Amino acid sequence: MGNIGAQRFLPDEVSLPALREAARHCEGCDLYRDATQTVFGEGVPDARFMLVGEQPGDQEDHEGAPFVGPAGRVLDRALEEAGIDREAVYVTNAVKHFKFTARGKRRIHQKPTVGEINACRPWLEAEMRLVDPEVTVVLGATAARALLGPDFRVTRHRGEPVPRREGAYYVATIHPSAILRAPDRDEAYAGFLADLTVAARTAASGVMGPGAP
Numbered sequence: 289m290g291n292i293g294a295q296r297f298l299p300d301e302v303s304l305p306a307l308r309e310a311a312r313h314c315e316g317c318d319l320y321r322d323a324t325q326t327v328f329g330e331g332v333p334d335a336r337f338m339l340v341g342e343q344p345g346d347q348e349d350h351e352g353a354p355f356v357g358p359a360g361r362v363l364d365r366a367l368e369e370a371g372i373d374r375e376a377v378y379v380t381n382a383v384k385h386f387k388f389t390a391r392g393k394r395r396i397h398q399k400p401t402v403g404e405i406n407a408c409r410p411w412l413e414a415e416m417r418l419v420d421p422e423v424t425v426v427l428g429a430t431a432a433r434a435l436l437g438p439d440f441r442v443t444r445h446r447g448e449p450v451p452r453r454e455g456a457y458y459v460a461t462i463h464p465s466a467i468l469r470a471p472d473r474d475e476a477y478a479g480f481l482a483d484l485t486v487a488a489r490t491a492a493s494g495v496m497g498p499g500a501p
Contacts, residue, residue, distance in 0.1 A: 291316070291317040291318070291403040291404060291406065291407040292315075292316055292317070292407070293316050293317075293406070293407045293410065294311075294314050294316035294317075294407060294408055294409070294410040294411050295316075295410045296316075297310055297311070297313060297314045297315070297316055298310060298410055298411075298414060302414065302417075302418065303418070304329075304333050304415070304418055304419075307328070307411065307414055307415065307418075308328040308329075311326045311328045311384055311411055312325070312326050312328075314326060314384065314411070316407045316408060316410075317385075317403065317404045317407040317408065319383070319385035319386070319387050319400075319404060320385050322386075322388070323344075323349055323385035323386045323387075324349045324350055324352075324386070325349065325352050326352075326384050326385060327344035327348050327349060327352055327353065327354055327381065327384055327385070327386070328354075328380070328384060328411070329354060329378055329379060329380025329381075329415050330353055330354060330378070330379060330380070331376075331377050331378030331379055331380075331419075332375075332376060332377070332378060333378070333418065333419060334419070335376060335377050335378040335419055335421055336376065336377075336421055336422045336423065336491050337372055337376070337377040337378070337421055337422070337423050337424075337425060337487065337491065338377065338378045338379075338380070338415075338416070338419050338421035338423075338424045338425070339355075339363070339377055339378070339379045339380070339424075339425045339427060340380055340381065340382060340412065340424060340425070340426055340427060340431040340434070340435060341354065341355065341359075341379070341380070341381045341382070341427040341428065341430075341431055341463055342381060342382055342383065342399075342400065342427070342428050342429075342430035342431055342463055343381050343382065343383035343384070343385070343386060343387060343397075343400055343430070344381060344384070344385070344386045345357045345358075345359065345386065345397060345465070346386065346388070346395050346397070348360075348386065349385075349386035349395075354379045354380055354381055355379050358465070358468055359463065359464040359465040359467075359468060360464070362464040362465075362467050362468065362477070362480075363427075363464045366464070366477070366480055366481050366484050367484065369481055369484075370481060370484035370485045370487070370488045371485075371488050372484065372487070372488050378415070378419045378421065380412065380415055381431070382400070382405055382408065382409075382412055382430050382431045382433075382434040382435075383400045383404055383405060383408045383430070384408055384411055385408075387399070387400055387404070399430065400430055402433070402438075405430060405433060405434050408434075409434055412434060412435070416435075420456070421456065422455065422456050422457070422490075422491045423449075423456070423457050423458075423459055423487045423490050423491045424452060424456075424457070424458045424459070425458075425459050425460075425461065425483075425484065425487050426442070426458050426459065426460040426461070427461060427462070427463045427464065428442065428461075428462060428463030428465075428466065429442055431460075431463075432460050435458060436450065436458060436460065440460070442460045442461065442462065445460060446460050446461050446462065446479075446483055447459065447460075447461060447482060447483040447486045448460075448486075449486065449487075449490045457490050459483060459486055459487040459490060460483075461479075461480055461483035461484065462476070462479070462480055462483075464480065467480055
């Protein structure tokens with residue numbers, strides 16, 4: 289089928305429950321063929337924080353919920369230490385189906401293509417409009433491409449609030465799964481926590497910059 293895009297699968301009713309139900313039947317790109325199920329966003333509809341990752345992992349694909357695997361546990365810890373209530377955020381991914389290569393019984397994560405990111409963008413844009421968070425935490429390069437464009441570099445601008453609209457910002461950082469792969473996990477985690485702390489501070493004060501009080 290190729291990447292026809294998700295737009296035609298969006299429901300007439302614009303609400304998070306309606307979007308979630310409609311996304312179950314999305315065939316906007318070929319990833320739906322091998323994934324167990326669509327993994328849509330979850331959380332409170334009026335969340336101050338929205339966390340956007342790359343795509344569901346193996347455990348998320350089986351359970352049908354975002355950030356419930358090993359990377360999710362890293363995220364939970366960092367959110368708590370940064371003072372962000374995990375129950376008061378909305379979490380989702382730029383791509384809603386798990387992309388993988390099978391190696392025996394294991395399913396190895398594969399990075400989504402630009403076409404797959406673009407095909408899935410209507411779901412993410414609809415979530416952004418409905419939740420309209422004060423701070424959107426962009427987790428990794430795939431989410432950054434979807435939300436901030438192909439020229440944005442997480443390595444160059446991580447932890448820097450970027451205006452989304454008046455009174456609302458993006459804050460980019462690494463994906464928590466990168467911490468699990470890092471040679472020095474403690475150092476990688478410390479940088480991740482620092483970026484989330486900027487996000488928390490930005491929402492609390494509405495002022496930009498890592499040095500805000």
